[in-house]
Amino acid sequence: MIYLDNSATTKPYSAVLETYTKVASRYFANPSSLHAFGQKVRELHEEARKQIAQLLKVRSDELIFTSGGTESNNLALKGIAYRYKNRGKHLITTQIEHPSIKEVMRELEKDGFTVTYLPVDENGVVRVHDFEQALRKDTILVSMMHVNNEVGSVQPVQEIGHRLRAHQAFFHVDNIQGMGMCELEMNSIDLLSISGHKLHGLRGTGLLYKKKGVELHPEILGGGQEGGIRSGTENTAGAVALAKALRLTFAEKTNKLKQVLAIRDYLLQELEQMKGIRIHSQKASIAPHILCLSASGHRGEVLVHALEQKEIFVSTTSACSSKAKLASSTLKAMGVSDEEATGAIRISLSYENTLSEAEQFIGALQEVIEKINEVVK
Ligand SMILES: Cc1ncc(COP(=O)(O)O)c(C=O)c1O
Structure with missing residues (x-):
């Protein structure tokens, strides 16, 4: 099997699964229980928070454990x-x-509330000028993704964060696709969302970073866990597993990133030479791991199913839009025609993919397109 759908979800590291099983089976007490067993679990929970804080270079009291990216984004906004x-x-x-x-x-x-939705340029990138024009005295929040999940475009979050320093508005960054793949300075960011299952961690694990001093209206009321913002008995095994996934992702990051970039560049080079292929991800403005393309006259879902026959798994832009059979909203915002937007497929890499897999994918894509062309002749 060749798995090239890592932006939808990643395969959990086996060490992460082992850690989860060990903590869930041995340390099952409630971390709020007063007895020594409960206190041991509390220690593990807080140790996981501390480790993640060190990796992200933030304070541990700035981290709230959540169930994933969707929850972190909801909570922040x-x-x-x-x-x-x-x-x-x-x-x-x-x-x-x-x-x-x-x-x-x-x-x-x-x-x-009144919301301004900033447009993007033909590469899927927000213009800082548009942001400056949109900013108002009564703006209280700016929320922007770091890396787009459909085409991989990297947004100017650093520049926007700097411009917001002298403004009352808080700055939230959805870093679900960027974590581990693109560098990000935390200095001018007030809130940041992370999802465990996009980093070879587990579903149901995630984080919201909240800068010290920033207050949030509580999301779930109850026993006052996670600083009173997200009540409910803590998922300590999930927290420890998330710390492990992040640690493994950050270990040898430079070398792993080089490998992802080499695969991405090979794919771009081959795809650029293929007849009828239009690449929507522009090399200068994308993250290392996401590529979006259309094959003229072919529907994205037809390509996805034809490739799946060869045990190669890609997706039609994003998992959410593919299920609803919607045209990619990012491509539409970039000015791509409806026909091309519904025909697009996304290839998303992880640290675990190899160049040989990329070569097999290119061969398979060529075959699939030729075969479909013959059928429709
Ligand atoms: C940019 C972005 N934000 C948020 C999410 C939601 O994350 P989760 O699946 O952890 O809820 C995703 C998932 O694909 C994403 O790509």
């Missing part, structure tokens, strides 16, 4: 909007965000 609504009701985001941002923004609009 609703948490800021409802906590700071007295300072203003204007929010800024982009037209290419994941549904876990877009849908929350729509909900907030119904609740009296």
Whole structure:
């Protein structure tokens, strides 16, 4: 099997699974229990938080464990909007965000907030000028992804963060696709979302970084866990497994990234020479691991199913839009025609892919396209 759908989810590292099983089976006490067994689990939970804080170069009291990227994004947006609504009701985001941002923004609009959705250029990148024009005195939150999940475009989050330093608005970055693949300075970021299963960790694990001093309207009320923001008995095994996944992702990152880049460059070079292929991800503005392309006259889902016959797994832009059979909203925002946007496929790499897999993929794609062309002749 050749798995090239790592932006949908990644295969968990076996060490992560072992860690999870060990902690879940041996240290099952409730970390809020007063007895020594409970306190041991509390120690493990807080140790996981400390390790992640060291890796991210932040303070451990700035991290909230969540169930994944969707929850972290919901918490960041609703948490800021409802906590700071007295300072203003204007929010800024982009037209290419994941549904876990877009849908929350729509909900907030119904609740009296005003949202500006920034457009992108033909490469899928927000223009800083547009952001500056959109920023208002009453803006309380700017939320932007670091790496787009459909075409891989990298957003100017660093520049926007710097410009927000002298403004009241908080800056949230959805870093679900960028973590481990693209460098990010945390200095000018107030909130950052991370998902475990995109990093060879486990589903149901994630994090929201919240800069010290930033307050959030609580998400789940109850026993007051996770600083009173997200109540519920902690998933300690999940927290420890997330720390492990991040540690493994960060270990030898430079070498692993070089390998991903070499594979990506090989794919780009081969795809550029293939007749009828249009590549939507521009090398100068994308992350190392995501490529989006259309084959003229072919539907994305037909290509996905033809490749699956050869045990090669890619996706039609994003897992969310492919299930709903929607055209990629990112491609549409980039000005790509409806026909090409519905025909697109996404190849997403991880540290575990090899050059030989990329070669097999190119061979298979050529075969599949030729075969479909013959059938429709
Ligand atoms: C950019 C982006 N944000 C948020 C999410 C949601 O993350 P999760 O699947 O952990 O809920 C995804 C998932 O694909 C994503 O790509």
